[in-house]
Amino acid sequence: MSKQVLIVDDEESIRSSLEKLLSFEKYNALTAPNGKTALEIVSSERIDIILLDIKMPGMDGLEVLEKIKEKHPGIPVVIISGHGNISTAVEATKLGAFDFIEKPIDLDRLLLTIRNGIKQGDLSRQNVMLKKEVSGRTEIIGEHKAILDILDTIGKVAPTNARVLITGENGTGKEMVARKLYELSNRSDQPFIEVNCAAIPEELIESELFGHEKGSFTGAVSQRVGKFELADGGTLFLDEVGDMSQSAQAKVLRVLQEGVFQRVGGAETKRVDVRVIAASNKNLLDEAEKENFREDLYYRLNVVPIKIPPLRERRNDIKILSAYFLSMICEDLGITEKKFAPGVYDVFLAYSWPGNIRELRNMIERLCILVPSDTIGTKDLPLFELSHEAGKPKDPYEARKYQDFKDFSEKQYLIRKLRDNDGNVSRTARELGMQRSNLYKKIEKLAIDIRHEGGSADE
Numbered sequence: 001m002s003k004q005v006l007i008v009d010d011e012e013s014i015r016s017s018l019e020k021l022l023s024f025e026k027y028n029a030l031t032a033p034n035g036k037t038a039l040e041i042v043s044s045e046r047i048d049i050i051l052l053d054i055k056m057p058g059m060d061g062l063e064v065l066e067k068i069k070e071k072h073p074g075i076p077v078v079i080i081s082g083h084g085n086i087s088t089a090v091e092a093t094k095l096g097a098f099d100f101i102e103k104p105i106d107l108d109r110l111l112l113t114i115r116n117g118i119k120q121g122d123l124s125r126q127n128v129m130l131k132k133e134v135s136g137r138t139e140i141i142g143e144h145k146a147i148l149d150i151l152d153t154i155g156k157v158a159p160t161n162a163r164v165l166i167t168g169e170n171g172t173g174k175e176m177v178a179r180k181l182y183e184l185s186n187r188s189d190q191p192f193i194e195v196n197c198a199a200i201p202e203e204l205i206e207s208e209l210f211g212h213e214k215g216s217f218t219g220a221v222s223q224r225v226g227k228f229e230l231a232d233g234g235t236l237f238l239d240e241v242g243d244m245s246q247s248a249q250a251k252v253l254r255v256l257q258e259g260v261f262q263r264v265g266g267a268e269t270k271r272v273d274v275r276v277i278a279a280s281n282k283n284l285l286d287e288a289e290k291e292n293f294r295e296d297l298y299y300r301l302n303v304v305p306i307k308i309p310p311l312r313e314r315r316n317d318i319k320i321l322s323a324y325f326l327s328m329i330c331e332d333l334g335i336t337e338k339k340f341a342p343g344v345y346d347v348f349l350a351y352s353w354p355g356n357i358r359e360l361r362n363m364i365e366r367l368c369i370l371v372p373s374d375t376i377g378t379k380d381l382p383l384f385e386l387s388h389e390a391g392k393p394k395d396p397y398e399a400r401k402y403q404d405f406k407d408f409s410e411k412q413y414l415i416r417k418l419r420d421n422d423g424n425v426s427r428t429a430r431e432l433g434m435q436r437s438n439l440y441k442k443i444e445k446l447a448i449d450i451r452h453e454g455g456s457a458d459e
Contacts, residue, residue, distance in 0.1 A: 035059030190234030216265020
C-alpha cells in the first residue's frame with residue numbers, strides 16, 4: 001500500500017517537482033496550492049505525512065499546522081521555508097511540527113525526513129490502537145466446547161487473509177470474535193474499521209462504504225472517504241451484513257472479487273487491500289432464497305464460517321461470565337468488588353437470556369450501580385425479567401395451553417412468597433395457610449430451587 005504525501009505550497013513549480021520526485025520514490029503524492037485546500041484534503045483523504053510551506057497567501061503555514069494538529073494530531077508535518085529563522089523553527093516545533101527544512105531543499109535529507117516521519121506516524125497510530133485494545137478488554141470467555149472450538153478456529157484462521165462469516169443471535173459476541181481475529185492477524189498494526197449495516201439508511205450505505213465526491217448527491221457538500229478506503233491495508237468488519245441493500249451488495253462483491261471500487265459520483269477507480277470479516281444474525285442462505293441477499297456474495301463471505309451459540313445453549317459458562325463481568329465492571333466503576341449470594345447463580349441458570357451475553361453484562365452493570373451492599377442477593381434481581389424459563393413465555397398470556405398458564409402463574413407466585421421469606425419453606429407454608437408437605441410437593445413439581453433464595457428449608 002503506497003504511502004500518501006500531501007505537498008502544500010503556493011509555487012506550482014515546487015509542487016510539480018516534488019510530486020515527480022515522490023512518485024519516482026513510489027509515494028502517492030497529492031498537492032494543494034493553499035492552506036484551505038490542504039485542510040479539505042486532510043479531512044477527506046488518508047494522509048501519511050505533510051510537506052507544508054510557511055509563506056502562503058491567506059492562511060500561512062503555521063496557522064495551517066495548528067489547525068491540522070487540532071483535528072489530526074497523528075499526522076506528521078514537515079515545515080518547508082525559504083525564509084527560515086530560529087524563532088519560526090521554534091514556534092513550528094511547539095505547534096507539533098515533525099521537522100523543519102529550509103529552501104533550497106536538500107532532496108536526500110527530505111527523503112530521509114519523510115521516511116522517518118511516516119515511521120513515527122505509524123508508531124503513533126499503533127500506540128493509539130494498542131491502548132484501545134488494552135482498554136477494550138477483547139476477551140472471549142467460556143469453557144463450553146463450542147466456544148473452545150471457536151477459539152481454535154480463530155487461532156488457525158486469524159493469521160491468514162481468509163474472509164470469515166460470523167453468525168449468531170444478537171448479543172452473542174460476534175463483534176468480539178471479529179476483534180479477536182483482527183488482533184491475532186498479520187494486519188493488527190493496520191486499521192480495524194467497523195460498519196453496522198443495519199444502522200445506516202439504505203440510501204446512504206454506499207456512500208458510507210465507498211465514499212462520495214463533492215456534489216454527487218443532495219447534501220454531498222464535500223468529498224468523503226469511505227470505509228473500504230479507510231481500511232486499506234487493514235480489516236473491515238461488516239456487522240449485520242444481511243441488512244445491506246442489493247445495490248451495495250453488488251459493489252461489495254466487486255471489491256471482494258477485484259479489489260477495486262469507485263466513490264459515489266466519481267470516475268476514478270481505486271484499488272484497496274482489505275480483509276473483510278462479516279457478521280449476521282440472519283440465515284443468509286434463507287435470505288438468498290427470498291432474494292434479499294445475493295447468493296454469490298454469501299459464498300464469497302463464507303470462506304470460514306463461525307457460528308456462535310446462544311447463551312442458553314452454553315449454561316455452564318453463565319457462572320464464569322457472571323464472575324468475570326462482576327469483577328471487570330466493579331474495577332471500571334472504581335468501586336469495591338462485589339460478590340453474588342449463593343442463590344443468584346441458580347436464578348441466572350434458570351433464565352433463558354434472550355439478549356444473550358449483552359443482556360447478562362448489562363444486568364450485572366445495573367446491579368453493581370444500584371445495589372449498595374457488597375453482596376448482591378436474589379432479592380436484588382428484577383423478578384419479572386428473570387422469572388421465566390427457557391422456552392416458556394415471559395408473559396403468561398402468551399401461553400398456548402391453559403395448563404401452561406396455570407403452572408407459570410403458580411410458580412411465579414410461589415417464587416415471590418419464598419423470596420419474601422428468605423427461602424424458608426416452613427414460614428412460607430404457614431403464611432400461605434397450607435401444609436409444609438404440600439408446599440414441598442409444589443416446589444418439586446414446579447422445579448423451584450429453594451437455594452435461589454439463599455435461605456433454609458426449615459426454621
